[in-house]
Each structure stands twice: as structure tokens, then as C-alpha cells.
Amino acid sequence: MNHDVSKQRRRLLQASLTAAAAATLPPLRAAATAPPFDAIVARTPQPGARTFASVGEAIAAAPMEGRAPFRILVTRGRWHEKLVVDRPNIHLVGEDRSGSVLTFDAAAGMKRPDGEPWGTWGCASVTVRAPDFRAQRLAIENAFDYVGNLATPKFEPIGPNGAQAVALMLDAGADRCEFDDVDLSGHQDTLFADAGRSLFRSCRISGSVDFVFGGGNALFEDCELHSRFRPGKERQGYVAVPCTPARQPHGLTFLRCRLSRDALIPDASVALGRAWRPGRTFADGKYGDPDAVGAAAYLSCWMDAHIDPKGWDAMGYTARDGKRVMLEPELARLFEHDSRGPGAHQSPTRRQIDPTQLAMYTRERVLAGWMPEA
Template sequence: MLRRQFLGAGLAAATLAACRTAPRSASREEFDATVLADGRGSHRTLAAAVADAPADGVRPYRVLVGAGRWREKLVIDRPNIHLVGADRAASVLFFDAAAGQARPDGQPWGTWGCASVIVRARDFSASRLSIANTFDYLGNLDSPDFQPMGPNGLQAVALMLDQGADRCTLADVDLRGHQDTLFVDAGRSVFRRCRIAGSVDFVFGSGRALFQDCELQSRARPASKPRQGYIAVPSTPAAQDCGLVFDRCRLTREAGVPDGSVALGRAWRPGRTFSDGQYGDPGALGSAVYLSCWMDAHIDAAAGWDPMAYTARDGQRVMLEPQDARLFEFDSRGPGAARSHNRRWLDAAQAAAYAPARVLDGWEPGT
């Protein structure tokens, strides 16, 4: 009888411990790998768990990310990896590299290498967790002690969807950084009920991305920066019909972000190397659309969008104006919503062209 009571108590304790580290309504048996703070998971690190995934990706390889802070620079190079956290506030993946800082080999991380999580394979999924780049942006912004390598030193990406990524799904995920938080540079992706926080250009890239019911939170910068930030910065290829589409999202702000200080975005022509020199890619014609989004008063109601400079073929610095790109909105609401020459509104028929099936080029992600 005593032994039965002891075993029962032990089972109850084990069950309670599992509940503290596993997502609600999930058991460890549902996962192919587990990474737990107490070290009792199948793998000690997320990188080790991903490395053990099958290379063919025939079925989802589910990884339980237990409650805790996981400092890793994670590359997803196997298809069909599904990361499932305990809760977006509890399971936090982070790293603290900026583009202008040195890698272990002495070379700069660069924009394409500084991300905390880089996805280079199809069918990636993440849910109920956070991904952050914790580089001290504010501490280094005007610091004479920070001597970055290269012109983009303060860029610090949290998540990058790189070449090879496609059909990526993120649900109930927090993405946090300052400059360049989310780099959607390839493939098709959908973000549902996510919160993306940053200040400068914090959702950017050339991929197809649909944001449904997400929060876009602008973070504060020093008062010496009259333009506190920019949200969407697409570099969509001109031949691609859709880029960044925000559907029923909320544009919010941290305390300290002034009224009228944030632009909806600007179109980016990234520098490329061509046979006749290096200059802004003339084939990039950014596409970003806000559909039925609520906007707080930090959005610049009059201007809406800003121009962005790039280097032309002749070496001159040229501004790509909002009217020369594909920057639109429809049914905007809230104190930051307005109509102006610079803020081009679609009509209902035009907005209907940005249906999910078109944005995602025929891909129909599950719910």
C-alpha cells in the first residue's frame, strides 16, 4: 500500500512537471524531439534536434520547445520542421548578433547572416513561442564605442526566411527586435495571430507573405529621431504580383512612440552586383498592402508612406517614391487612418484581388 502511494505521488509529480514544460493538451508522445530546460528532453539543444530530422521531410518532424530561454543561432535546413513551444511568453529562442558585428572568423555577420533563426527549407512551422534578436540596438545607436563593420551595422534580424524556404507557417508567435526584425526574403509564408515588434524597417524582403490578425508593434527610439520608424519595406520583384499583405492587423506602439512619427513603410531597392557595376536592383518594385487594418495615432496620417534612397546605375543617389512602387491600403481604421495623395486606397474590387489564394500563389495552408 505504501509502495502504491509512493508510485502514485511520483506519477503525479512527473505529470505536473510535464505540464509545466509542454503545451496545453499536448504530450511528449506527439513529438519527434523534445528540448527541455531540465535537460530531460531527447536533445540538449534545438540545433541538435533539427540535425536529427530526416532529410526527406516526408512527414512533419515535430519538436517540443519547452519553457525557457534558448540562446542559439538556429538554421533550419531540413524540410517539414515544426517547432511547438509551451507558450509564446515562456519558450523564447534568441540570439544577439547585429549585421555590423564580427562572426567568430572575423568577418561581419551581415544582414543575411545575423538572424537568430534562419529558415532554408520548405514547410517550416512555428507556434506558441517567441523568436528575438536581443542585440542592444538602443544602447549602440549613438554610442561612439560601437564601431560596426559595413554600412548596415545596426540591423539585427530575429527571423529570416532565406532561399529554399517556402510554405512557412507561423501561428501565435512573437517576433521581437528593433531594426529589421523579420526578413521575408523567399517563398510563401503565412503569419496568424503573431506579434511583430520593431522600429526601423521591421518587416521587409522580397517574398510573398500574408499576415492575418497580427499585431505590428512599433518600438520607441530616442527623441532625436523624428521619424521613429517604418513598418513594411518590400523589395518585391516587379514580375511578382504580391509581396507583403497585412489583413485585419493592428498597428500599435510602445509607450514613448509619438503621434505621427511612424510611416506605414517604404519600397526598397537592395544593392546588387551586376556585370556593369553595383547598384540598386531596378527589377525590385516593392508591393505592400494593408487591408482592413486598425492604426493607432503613431502612424503619420498625412504622409503614410515614405520614399527610400537607392544607388542608381550611374552612381547617383535616387529616391524611390511611394507613388512609383506598389504601396496601397484599403478600409484602414483608427486614428492613424487617413486619405491623402500619398496614401493610395484601393476600392473593394481591387482589394479583392489580394485574396489569400493569390497572395500565396495557390498554396492553401491548413488552419
């Protein structure tokens, strides 16, 4: 009897040691069963693949018409580069989610090398303009000092203030883009999902003003949407700000996400979002695009008490006659279903998805037939 118990204890001990050893393996080992990397970004040469000193150089080494994934391992480090992905099938895989960081610090009001301002459409740390991009287990940030700029503005305003500082932009040409276990960090305009279909799984997106925005079709599954503190601001921020084209059924769709906050953010000080009508140039002038009828939906999301009970805010735009008017939430497609937590409220201003329309929010329907691998 004692002998059997002793053997059982040895087996349990061995099993626990094996599990502990597996848990301490670096993330690079976990990817060993995946296809080999085509390139490695590292400070020193690495065995097994071509080594590049920058992420930009590794992307430039990929085929212009790549039909197979070009897999790039990004080792631990802060890679200060302004990146444009203009080749299809680029896959960026970080060695460590918090340690492999793609970073830049351009804001809309800052000047480009040619002396002109970057603008919102040009300031992103990473811009994707090609299909089938994938990022996994890394961080993308815009490190612009937003809070410092609130106290001491450093440039001429572009739009409302010039402090728009995009971390990631999905631009024209992007489609079928996947993000798994990725941290996106900024303040104003962190994620600009403006084109194509994209899927974000188990990601963390942090910011304050309009920090998930654009006209693309983006699905967020099991993500954290974290609101950051803005000193001296009564309205601390806005989460989802879509400018979805009227013909497009879906815009920004959040499924089983968690809306969290910095400790200093007061209750009821952050809006679920607002609909954006960006200015476009037409034959008869420049004014808010009437075709932009923003679509955003929160489904089975948990919300902390920083979310305002009224839910959504209006947003100003320039009308065709040149007057400044407000786009009210009820004129856009802004909805919820099964919201939970202290920030979830039932009120006339927080419209619920009709139960008969819930079938429209399956992954296959939202992503218009694109079915990413699990």
C-alpha cells in the first residue's frame, strides 16, 4: 500500500515538473512546430533564417506578389520604425507579446520630412495596404506624448487638435487581416480600421479619444478595450467611432469584449462611441460624407462603470452648405445586445439589436464569407 502511494506521488511530481518546465519555455520554442520563418528581425545574426536589422528591411525582402505566407519573426526589443506593409501575405510573429514592440511617435500635426503635416491618414506607426496580413504575439504602439501635449501643445492643429496619433491603420488594399494576441496602444485614434475585413482575437486596444475608428469591417472577439486617463477632461473619451459606408452591412463589431479603464477615470465619463462623417472633397466642395452611416455593435460585452449610461454621443461635421452640424447617434447604426457589468444600462438612448437580427452577427455573416482558420 505504501509502495503504491509512493509510486503515485513520484508520478505526480514528475508530471508537475514536466508542466513547470513547459511553462518556462520561451515563446520562441512554442512556435517551433509552426512553418519555418522566412526572416528574423534581431540585433545580432540568428541561425536558421535570414536576419535583418529592422522590420522594414524584412518586409522589403518579401515577394511583391507573394501567394504564400512570408513569416517574419520579430525578436524582443523596441523597433522604432514607421512601417508600411504593401506586399500580400506578410505574417509578423513576435517572440514576446509585451517584449516585441513596433513603435513610432508621429502625430497628425507633426511635420513629415517634406515639411507638410502627417495628418491622421499618414501618422500611423504601422500601415497595412495589402491583403492577408497577419500579426501575432507582439505590440504595436504610437508613443506620441499625448498627455504632455495637452499641457503644452507643440504644433498647429490638424482637424480638432493635431494630436491624432494612430498606432495601426488598415488602409486601402488591406483585406482579410488577422490579429491574434496583439497589444495596440495609443491615445487619440489608436486603431484606424478603414478598409477591408479584419479579425482581432484576444487583443488589447488602449486609448482615449476615438480609439477604435474607421470605415472598415472589423470584428473583435474576446478583446479588451481599455480607456486611458486624460487629465482635465470631463468627457474622458469615446471607444468606437465608425464611418461605415451606407451600403456596408457591418462596421465595428465587438463580441464578448471587455471595456476597462485606468483607475483615475471617473464613472460615466466615457461614451460607447459616436458616428463619424469625415470630410471628403466632392465636385461642389468639401464637406462631411453623406454616405458615411456609421455601424457599430457591442454583443455580450462586459462594461465597467466608466461607460456613460446614455451610451453614445453626437459628433460634429461640416454640412454641404458649410454649416457645422451634429450627427446624432440615432441617425447612425449604433446598437448593443446583452451588455453586462456596471456600465451596462437599459435606456432609450442605448438601442438594442432586434432579436430577429442577431443571426446577422455570426462570424461568417460579419466577415462576408471569409472564414479565417482557428
